[in-house]
Amino acid sequence: MEIKPYLIFKQNGLLWGVEVACVREIFFLPELTPIAEAPQDIVGAIDLRGSILPVMDLNLRFGYVWQEYSLTDSAIVIEWQEFRVGIIVNQVTEVKHIPEEAITPQLSYGRDKPEAPDRFLAGFARCGTDIIMLVDLDRLIRYSPDKTEVEIPFTASGAGLSATAGKLETQNLQLEIDPNLLAEDAKVLVKPHVFCPNATAQEKAIFRERAHNLRLQGDRENSAAINLSLAVVVLNGEYFGINLAVVREFTDIRQVTPVPCTPDRIIGNMNLRGEILTLVDIRNVLNMSADIKSLSKAIVVEIEDLVAGIVVDEILNIIYLNVAELATIPAALNSSNREYLLGTAVYEEKIIAVLNLQKLLTKGGVVVEEEV
Structure with a gap:
């Protein structure tokens, strides 16, 4: 029976797990620099000891509305097949060793018409009283939706819209969506061009100091720091x-x-x-x-x-x-x-x-x- 260690983190109140073997480092979220023409979920980049690291917002990747960042948020640096990306999470909690037998690859929801498999989930793990969703890193990093599919982010309350070939389906839900949140083509969330625009001056200073320290660490590592x-x-x-x-x-x-x-x-x-x-x-x-x-x-x-x-x-x-x-x-x-x-x-x-x-x-x- 194979047992793998997973780094457990919280995002939007849910528990997620990613294989420890793919985690390179963890640090509190620093100030991000916006990147032109990046995918919608890549909200910026940081200078990580002399290398530019793209940073992914999991909320946008999963289809949720963009949310303000907090000083308590963390960035997990993931390396998958020689590609590195940082992912923003609310809180890193612990490492758990999960046996293969405790993982359910897919769930059946009893629908008459089967839907597409979960895009970014490798399975669901039972850990005591918790159910942990395991991230499929290959799909998280590489997956691109079909161009005929148009996705509209979920609202903060959890209700959402879907669109295919330009046709909106509300699924009988009464929704109120701020039109300022959507771009003109109603396909993507408008990306803020200023990092944490509503943060206080003190919070902005802390975010900026973190980015500065990560950039300076490159000079320290030249002396073989561990x-x-x-x-x-x-x-x-x-x-x-x-x-x-x-x-x-x-x-x-x-x-x-x-x-x-x-x-x-x-x-x-x-x-x-x-x-x-x-x-x-x-x-x-x-x-x-x-x-x-x-x-x-x-x-x-x-x-x-x-x-x-x-x-x-x-x-x-x-x-x-x-x-x-x-x-x-x-x-x-x-x-x-x-x-x-x-x-x-x-x-x-x-x-x-x-x-x-x-x-x-x-x-x-x-x-x-x-x-x-």
């Missing part, structure tokens, strides 16, 4: 970053079996799809209180043939960080902590400590050697 994708987690109210390179998956904690005669750092064992996963608490090594109020989330890591579940209070986000952005470890930190940290960085006006998890697990006395 890029990190980090999972931002919470332990006792403090923020930490864990390198995604060692993360196998995120999981909910359920039915923990205590292991007798083991140190306090060993929380217990959990059955993870037939694999016995040992849950460990790294708080003691970091000189933090080991008083865990609830067992809810764990990050499954694999380092040097060691597989363990790191217990965390919360998994906040996945972010992209250039090593050049790492600050030195404050001298005020306990000396026993410093060797397990790579540095610190700023995340949403808070300081996160980036863990050297490999050293912490192999040399911090957290390695699980007991046999059950």
